[in-house]
Amino acid sequence: MTQPLVTSSVSDHVATILFNRPAQLNAMNSRMIDALCDALAEASANPQVKVVILGGHGTSFMAGADIKEYAQLNPQSFADFQERGARVYELIEQADKVVVAAVNGYALGGGFEIALAADLVVAQRDAKLGLPESRLGLVPGGGGTQRLLRKLPYNRAVELLMTGAARPAPLWHEWGVVNVLAEGDALAAARQWCERFAEASLPALVALKRLARDARDLPFDAGLARERQALNALHETPYALARIDEFARKSA
Known part of the structure; x- marks a missing residue:
């Protein structure tokens, strides 16, 4: 039986949406984009949900787009992939819910762009986050350049974009991009931290x-x-x- 590419559950006014390609570090392919959009739209429309937590099964949050799929795309299908992916970030920002990214392992490329689009970020202390597209001769396509420049000083953001370097979660916490550093599991820490928001109207x-x-x-x-x-x-x-x-x- 084929495993779902995204899992979703609701408990105590909190919807938990998890990326589910752990063997690929949850790299996002076309089918995952569609599944994630459906899960986000469903959570946003659910009147019982106040907070949405995004996380990843396995050892990573999301290691960006599926580069193996990239290699098979022609110019038109590549543009279509980016257009569909943009919907993910729009749904996160426009959701009538608080959206929290619970980052473990790697949040790279599109995975980090999801965290940047979220309202709040909880990250394990050993997590690494960054936008490595320049190392592939590309630029971010999910709003990474625009959202990073809204969160960091210009020089710092440009350095990170141009080097493509992934930085450890404590640095992102120091820079104000990560709200909470989790010593243990990021998802468990996010659920506990979100209890305060779930109590609000x-x-x-x-x-x-x-x-x-x-x-x-x-x-x-x-x-x-x-x-x-x-x-x-x-x-x-x-x-x-x-x-x-x-x-x-x-x-x-």
């Missing part, structure tokens, strides 16, 4: 994610306006009204 988490993106992409005044709109809308939700009333009674 989904509308508030959705609004906070959108506002954080706005702060990066919109002019300051426009971001402030959206923040006020979001606050006023959330104030009328049953969850917020109940929590405000509960706090007021305790403070009386």
Whole structure:
């Protein structure tokens, strides 16, 4: 029986989506792209899910695209592969959920681009992350150049892009790209860490994610306006009204 290229489960408001090509270090081929897009869309549409954790079966998160498949592609099919892959990163960024990358082993190329598109990153201390495309005479195709430049100073990002070097997780933590360093299993650490987000209301988490993106992409005044709109809308939700009333009674 053929194993699924992506596995998915939901527990306590957390959806866990795992890449499942461990013998290939979870390198992403065309069929995995389709399976991952389906899993992300399903998790995003599930009203019971507040947090999505992305991880990998086996010893690695994802060692980039499947280069063996690359070698078989003509110019048009290569362009199609990149177009389909771009959907993965869009679904992660546009999901109305908090998306957390739980990185073990290697997160290279497209695997690191998934981590860059995620809202938060938990990484094992011995994990290595990077964009090695320049060593193949290529450039990143899943937003690596654009997202890395939004997270790191220009000189640092350009150095990493041009050398294609993979760096250890503690350095990425020092640079602010990794939120949490896990001494043990990254997936277990991510699940434990995400409990705090799963306790929050989904509308508030959705609004906070959108506002954080706005702060990066919109002019300051426009971001402030959206923040006020979001606050006023959330104030009328049953969850917020109940929590405000509960706090007021305790403070009386």
